[in-house]
Amino acid sequence: MSYLIISFSHKNIDIKMREKLAFGSVEDKDRFIKVLLENEYTKEVVLLSTCNRVEIITRSSNIKVSAKNIIEKLASYSGLDFDILYERADIYDNDGAVHHLFSVASALDSLVIGETQIVGQLKDAFRFSQAKNYCSSNIIRVMHYAFKCAANVRTATSLGTGSVSVASTAVAKAKDIIGNTKGVKALVIGAGEMSELTIKHLVSSGFDVILTSRDIKKAQILASSFEANIRVEPYSELTNLLAKTPVMITATSAPYPVITKENAPSSSIERYWFDIAVPRDIDENICLNDLRIYSVDDLQDIVNENMSLRAEQAKTAxxxxxxxxxxxxxxxxxxxxxxxxxxxYVKGESIIDKKLKTAIKKGFIKADDEENIRKLCQTIITEYLHKPSKQLKDISRNMECDIVVGAVQSMFGLKNDSSTPIKYKCEHLIKN
Known part of the structure; x- marks a missing residue:
């Protein structure tokens, strides 16, 4: 049984394919994981779906069959061609899968190196699978270590500090274009976590922020959480707002474009729209002379600059x-x-019990002396097994571990206990 990860990200597919692979609802994720677990070789599944990646994290007893099955199911779900997906997929198994998972958790595989959202998204994906019993001890163990690794990277490096997210990158690009941002209006569409980050960076960059959302109450609550004055406008005014506002950043969770040819107005001012949602919020067919549209993939120049500044920190990570x-x-x-x-040690204890009972029964020792003789025998067993026990623990670091363990179990007639309970505390476990 090996770890297996099927990975699609900004590194191997474009945004058009990513938005088709994206899982927009909990129900979609739930149904898809159930389908994957119907395969006899795939035993545990965690599904991570973000604006820049889809990761299928599993355990498999047949890597080739499981990988093919997972990609077939992704092709069926997304409507994308199987051969294209199979050719572009990054397939990691065992040590490669673990290294990749730790890199993802530590934000080293992200579009923006060191972005802070990914570890939370991975924890959410893990908790979902655990709550649904879609994963057990093997995935729990590797997730525990992945979060531990991410924490160590944050502690040892400056990655994760400062403005490092897709939202901050979009704002940085807007600021670079506009120059002097004082008094410049910026419209934010959506009232979720990404919109909150966007507003935070817009305010710190000097923009006057306008917020709109289909959920006006949620937008008002979000606006009130900032000390700066965030103007909330009804969603029915979207077309007018788009015509009058020079900068717009949209980050809704809608499964379809919220800005189309029908509601995208022309304007007398230069406008810059940033679509940081996947699936995209802006219809790709919109083309207006006074408008420049940026998707997530168009922010690569700032990402490259970010990478060069963080290169040394990334090496450490x-x-x-x-x-x-x-x-x-x-x-x-x-x-x-x-x-x-x-x-x-249990085997040694059972032999001591057996021999003591025989010795008392045959009159070799007095029953009153049983406890003292037992302690003596236990001391002998402990001293006798101390060195072999230490050597076994040292052998656990070697490639021959499985062979040696099997030989010891066979020689001493020990049980092959694969149901040993997990003996660590993981803060990310779901408490019943």
């Missing part, structure tokens, strides 16, 4: 990811060793 990937597999091996060592 990747070193942490590599080290912790190795540590994770060492830790897994140690989990296999623990029950073997435990059973060696």
């Amino acid at each position: 990747y070193a942490i990811v590599s080290r912790m990937s190795v540590e994770f597999f060492e830790w897994l091996k140690s989990l296999e060793i623990e029950p073997v060592v435990k059973h060696l």
Whole structure:
């Protein structure tokens, strides 16, 4: 059984394909995971879907069959061609899958290196699967270590500090275009988490922010959470707002474009629209002389600058990811060793019990001396097994671990206990 990840991101597919692969609702995710788990080789699934990636994180007993099945189901869901998806998919198994997962959690694989949203999105995806019993101990273990790795990267580097998100990148691009932002109006469409980030960066960059959303109450609550004056306008005024506002950033969760040819007005001013939603909020067929539209993929120049500034920090982060990937597999091996060592001592205890009962029955020792003799025997067993136990734990770091463990179990007649309970505390577990 191996870890398997099928990855589609800004690195291997464009935004048109990403928006078709995106899972816009909890119901879509739930149905899709259930379909994947119908395959006999795929045992656990976590589905991560964001504006820049779709990651299928699984355990599989047949990597080739599971990978093909997952991509077939993605093709069916998205309406994209299987051969194109299969050719472009990044397929990671076992150590490669773990390294990739740790890189994703640490925001090293993001469009904007060090962006702070991804680890929260991954935790949400994990909690969803755990709550639905779509994952068990194997995925729980690797997720636990992925979050631990992300925390170590944040602690050891400056990645994750400052303006590092798609929203901040869009605002930075707008500021670069406009120059002096004092008194310049910027319209934000949507009242979710991404809109909140967008408003935060617009305010700090000096823009006068206008907010609109289909959910006017949610927009008013969001606006009131800022010290700056955020003007809330009814969604029915969208066309007028689009005509009069030089900068617009949209980040709704709508499954279809909210700005189309029908409601996109011409204007007498130069306008710059930023679509940071996936699926896109702005119809790609809109073409007006006074308008420049930027999608997520059009922000690459600022992303490249961001990457060059963070290159040294990224090197440090990747070193942490590599080290912790190795540590994770060492830790897994140690989990296999623990029950073997435990059973060696249990075997010794059972022999002591058996021999003491026989010795008392035959009159070799007095019943009153049983407890003292038991303690002596336990001391002998402990000293005798100390070195072999230590060597077994050391062997857990070697490639021959499985062979040695199997040999020890066979020689001593020990149980192969694959149901050993998880012996760590993971803060990300769902509490019943």
